[in-house]
Amino acid sequence: MSGNRTFTMIKPDAVEKGVGGAILKQIQEAGFKIIAIKQTKMSLEQAGKFYFVHRERPFYADLCAFMSSGAIMPAILEKENAVDDFRKLIGATNPANAEAGTIRKNFAESIDKNAIHGSDSDENAQIESNFFFSETERF
């Protein structure tokens, strides 16, 4: 991916509230191109696999239950310096600490229901993109 792609997922709280479109608008207006997108729902088992890196964390069970509780919108995004720029756009994990104007400040409720995920490295962006999208789904 050489630094120009990241992976995101609009979480069940935001999809349920009907703000997925507003979030995608903010993402596109910030200069990210949508390479792949879908609306889907993870099983508890799939969420467990997606968040396997967090398996030792105290919030792992609740995280997997929440992330499999409703529809999500995973997407692959393209922009120069994608991973870092996207993490700036979404803001801090806990929306209470997120800067004004960030997606989490605008749309998130809590550290659990925090509206959106963004990959933390190029390597994880690739792994997470491959979790949801085949090569023929990327344009």
Ligand code: CMP
């Ligand atoms: P995200 O970074 O997208 O993926 C892991 C999620 O775990 C994170 O968003 C939060 O929504 C959730 N989470 C819950 N509690 C914590 C915590 N104490 N620290 C970090 N993440 C947490």
